[in-house]
Amino acid sequence: MDSDKLLPQLSGIILEEQTGLTLADVCRACAVHAEYIIELVEEGVLVPVGNEPVSWRFSGVHMRRATVSLRLQRDLGINLAGVALALQLLDEIDSLHARINVLDAE
Amino acid sequence: MEFKDYYSIMGVARDATQDEIKRAYRLLARKYHPDVSKEPDAEARFKEVGEANEVLKDPEKRAAYDKLGANWKGGQDFNPPPDWNTGFEFSGGGYTGGDAAQFSDFFESLYGRDFSAARGHRAQSHARGEDHHARVLIDLEDSYIGAVRTIALQVPEVDAQGRVAMRERKLNVTIPQGIRAGQHIRLAGQGAAGFGQGKSGDLLLEIEFRPHPLYRLEKQDVYLDLPVAPWEAALGTALNVPTPNGVVEIKVPAGAAAGNKLRLKGQGIPSKTPGDFYAVLKIVLPRADDEADKEVYRNMAAQFKSFNPRSKLGV
Numbered sequence: 151m152d153s154d155k156l157l158p159q160l161s162g163i164i165l166e167e168q169t170g171l172t173l174a175d176v177c178r179a180c181a182v183h184a185e186y187i188i189e190l191v192e193e194g195v196l197v198p199v200g201n202e203p204v205s206w207r208f209s210g211v212h213m214r215r216a217t218v219s220l221r222l223q224r225d226l227g228i229n230l231a232g233v234a235l236a237l238q239l240l241d242e243i244d245s246l247h248a249r250i251n252v253l254d255a256e
Numbered sequence: 257m258e259f260k261d262y263y264s265i266m267g268v269a270r271d272a273t274q275d276e277i278k279r280a281y282r283l284l285a286r287k288y289h290p291d292v293s294k295e296p297d298a299e300a301r302f303k304e305v306g307e308a309n310e311v312l313k314d315p316e317k318r319a320a321y322d323k324l325g326a327n328w329k330g331g332q333d334f335n336p337p338p339d340w341n342t343g344f345e346f347s348g349g350g351y352t353g354g355d356a357a358q359f360s361d362f363f364e365s366l367y368g369r370d371f372s373a374a375r376g377h378r379a380q381s382h383a384r385g386e387d388h389h390a391r392v393l394i395d396l397e398d399s400y401i402g403a404v405r406t407i408a409l410q411v412p413e414v415d416a417q418g419r420v421a422m423r424e425r426k427l428n429v430t431i432p433q434g435i436r437a438g439q440h441i442r443l444a445g446q447g448a449a450g451f452g453q454g455k456s457g458d459l460l461l462e463i464e465f466r467p468h469p470l471y472r473l474e475k476q477d478v479y480l481d482l483p484v485a486p487w488e489a490a491l492g493t494a495l496n497v498p499t500p501n502g503v504v505e506i507k508v509p510a511g512a513a514a515g516n517k518l519r520l521k522g523q524g525i526p527s528k529t530p531g532d533f534y535a536v537l538k539i540v541l542p543r544a545d546d547e548a549d550k551e552v553y554r555n556m557a558a559q560f561k562s563f564n565p566r567s568k569l570g571v
Contacts, residue, residue: 159404161430165440165460167527181384214440218291225302226285240292244438248474 168210176208180216187216195219195234260362261330262308262321270322274313281309290389299389307359317367334362361419385448385457392441392461394431396468396478399525400500402433407461429461434527436476437465470498476531478524483540484508499523499533506535514539 177184188203190196196215198206219233228236263270266280287293288302295301311317328334390409398405411425429441440460447457465473472479482497492510496503499520506518517534524531544550 157406157426157428159428159430160443160446161432162441162443162459162461164432164435165442167439221291222289225289225306227282236292252472252474252479254472 164210165214166210168213169207171208171210171213173203173206173208176213176216179213180220182216182220186220189230190216190219193230193234195230195237257334257361257365259328259330259334260304260307260360261328262311264330265304265308266312268312272312274315277309277312281305281313285309303359307363310359311363311367321366335365383451384454385450387457388447388459390459390461391464392429393464393466394435396465396471396473396525397500398431399433399435399463399465403431404428405431427459431463434476434525434530435463436525436527437463437473439463471500473525476525476527476529477534478531479534479536481538482506482518482535483538484512486539486541489513489537489539497535508537512537 171179173184173187176187180187184203187196191198191203191206196208196212198208198212200206215237219230219237222228222233222236223230263272266272266277266284268276268280272280284305285302288295288298288305290299290302293302311321388409388411390407392405392407394403394405397403405428407427407429409425409427410422413421413423415421427443427446429443432441435441440462443459443461445456446459449456470480478500480497480499482495484493484495488495488508489512490510492508492512494505494507497506501523504520504523506520508518514537516537518537520533520535522530523533542549544553
């Protein structure tokens with residue numbers, strides 16, 4: 151185990167807690183065109199702060215949602231509306247699971 | 257090398273139509289998609305299904321695969337017979353399933369020509385390396401105070417002979433204070449190497465908490481079941497209670513009922529808006545083992561004659 155101490159110590163950021171990301175930041179991180187992110191906003195999958203695409207500010211949670219949307223579309227052949235529905239249901243399932251976890255005392 | 261039974265992976269008969277294969281793939285892809293599935297081996301299954309689909313959906317690859325014969329069983333030791341694919345012409349460009357680099361040795365031994373062609377093509381551009389993903393189990397306490405954890409990952413690597421082998425890669429990673437289950441730590445540049453002059457990808461670590469013997473979590477709130485005696489609940493008391501921050505004193509108000517939540521504000525998982533800590537009261541009854549104990553319960557019954565715990569049931 152001692153050799154483990156010699157490994158370089160890596161620090162990262164918490165992806166979801168990034169804030170103030172611009173449209174360009176999100177596009178770069180997800181390797182997609184701005185049009186794709188704009189479509190996601192129009193579909194209500196992402197809800198950035200700000201009115202115009204130039205003033206939009208995203209968070210790490212948005213970035214993650216965009217990546218997941220991209221993968222779902224690519225791998226499952228569903229359209230954007232389907233992706234939006236899937237993400238909404240996944241969110242609900244997650245919060246239900248969290249509730250069950252708390253209630254499931256014994 | 258292990259033989260892969262693509263038909264059994266897809267759950268279809270050997271004479272399935274292309275439509276049946278497409279349907280089976282869609283069904284399995286939805287079931288095992290790593291972003292959707294809660295199955296523990298979802299990612300591995302998803303890759304396997306993707307590989308099976310890559311072969312079976314393409315009539316040329318499928319015909320070549322079928323030529324191996326129906327007697328092979330999944331997991332059997334396999335070496336492709338010499339010239340097994342003569343007489344087949346692959347039109348190439350068949351890698352629509354995205355991640356050909358994830359396909360098995362078995363796949364590569366059969367369709368390797370296309371595989372290396374695809375790779376050679378990529379090497380000429382300057383693409384950014386892929387992001388790698390891994391799941392990491394930490395303890396709740398690690399999130400409260402932050403920690404450094406040694407993490408062992410299995411990484412596929414191409415050796416000098418061009419074979420893909422799994423190698424263990426160890427990392428010391430700082431667990432930031434306040435991280436929650438489901439969040440990701442991004443380690444920039446620790447993913448796959450880029451192609452050409454492209455930058456390396458990132459390593460994304462998805463955080464999961466080990467189940468804790470005492471605490472349960474909902475987002476950043478932490479819950480503890482706090483057992484109390486009936487008289488403690490009825491009369492009120494102050495109790496020592498464990499929290500991930502250490503033992504604290506909690507006041508139980510007189511007249512507390514089972515299920516009441518006592519909140520310690522800001523004592524949940526730390527962050528800019530920290531979570532709360534909840535002690536959920538559970539009333540535990542002492543057993544009436546001897547005559548003296550029973551007498552206490554009989555006195556209670558006499559004292560609380562008008563108490564009907566079932567009044568809400570209308571009986």
